[in-house]
Amino acid sequence: MSGILQPKVEKYFEALLPKRDAVLTEMERYARQRDIPIIGPACGRLLYLVTQISEAKRIFEMGSAIGYSTIWLARAAGPRAEIYYTDGNPQNARRARENFRRAGVEGRVQLLVGDAVELIDQVPGKFDMIFIDVDKIQYPAALRKALPRLKSGALLVADNVLWYGRVARRPTTPHTRAILQFNRMIYSSRELFPVIVPLRDGVAVCRKA
Numbered sequence: 001m002s003g004i005l006q007p008k009v010e011k012y013f014e015a016l017l018p019k020r021d022a023v024l025t026e027m028e029r030y031a032r033q034r035d036i037p038i039i040g041p042a043c044g045r046l047l048y049l050v051t052q053i054s055e056a057k058r059i060f061e062m063g064s065a066i067g068y069s070t071i072w073l074a075r076a077a078g079p080r081a082e083i084y085y086t087d088g089n090p091q092n093a094r095r096a097r098e099n100f101r102r103a104g105v106e107g108r109v110q111l112l113v114g115d116a117v118e119l120i121d122q123v124p125g126k127f128d129m130i131f132i133d134v135d136k137i138q139y140p141a142a143l144r145k146a147l148p149r150l151k152s153g154a155l156l157v158a159d160n161v162l163w164y165g166r167v168a169r170r171p172t173t174p175h176t177r178a179i180l181q182f183n184r185m186i187y188s189s190r191e192l193f194p195v196i197v198p199l200r201d202g203v204a205v206c207r208k209a
Contacts, residue, residue, distance in 0.1 A: 004165050004198055017041050023103045027068050036092075038068040039133065039159055043200050047131070047157065050205055051076035054155050056128035060084045062116035062142050063134035067096030067109075069159075073131065074105035081108040084123055086116035117142050126151045132158040136175040139182035147191060150208045156192065158182070162202025 005013070020028070020041055031038045039047065047069060051059070057077055064070050064085040074083045083105075087093050093113045100106040112119045116134050130146040132139065139158065146156055161167075163179045171177045186194040186206055194206040 004162055004200075004202065013042065017045070023099060024068070024071065027066060027071075027099060030095075031066065031068065036065055038065060039072075040200055043159060043203055044069065044072040046197065046199060046203055046205075047072045048076040050155060050157065051129065054129065054153075056155060058082045058125070058127050059129045059131065060086075060120055060123065060127045060146075060149070061131045061133070062086060062120070062146070063132070064096060064116075065089075065092050067092075067099045069131065069133065070096065070109060071099065071103045071105060073129075074100070074108050075103070077108070079108060083109045084112060084119075085109050086112045086114070086119045088113070088115060117145055120145055120149060127154060129155045129157065132156070133160070136160060136163065137178045139178050140185060143182055143185055147189070147208070152208060154208050156186070156204075156206040156208065158186075158204040158206075160201045161196055161204045162198060164201060167202075 051073055057080060059073050061070055061084060064087045067085060070083060070085050074081055085096060090113055093111050097111060100109050117138050126149055128151060130150060132142045134142055161179060161183055163176055166176045167180055171180055186192050186204060191209050192206040194204055197203045
């Protein structure tokens, strides 16, 4: 539970979600058993939708874990997509590579291992979408890196921007302060038109002018 919606409302919402295929279902179970953070199916559907609507093809993902969100992005973007997966854990990357093979998207995903905020410097050119889901304390730095790398009209999407509702309380940790700073940055930016969707743990969807 996210702590944002009322538990009964959240359970109702989750019950509406269609079943996922075998690959995603197994990944959800694997993540749950090992306490690996993934965006989950509700946010996965949002990622899929905004990717299709925007027709994004070149996507950089900051923080990908076992590749759950990557699969939603890659499937939505289609066979000509160019998706950059990043994670600091080599074991996660190996697991993700196998997941991509099973999901039939391995040909459109490039795997990069290391600090996602720094790895974007290794990939030239601009992107149609950047998805931020790194360690929360890195969010302001991730935004500074991401913004100049987006094309005009491109999307910046970030998960966990309501941070279990802690953004509405007095901040007591560096992670909460970093999320609060990130949210102020996107709403004060003259280059971005942001909307925070109170889905699961809060998703920011921003369009660059």
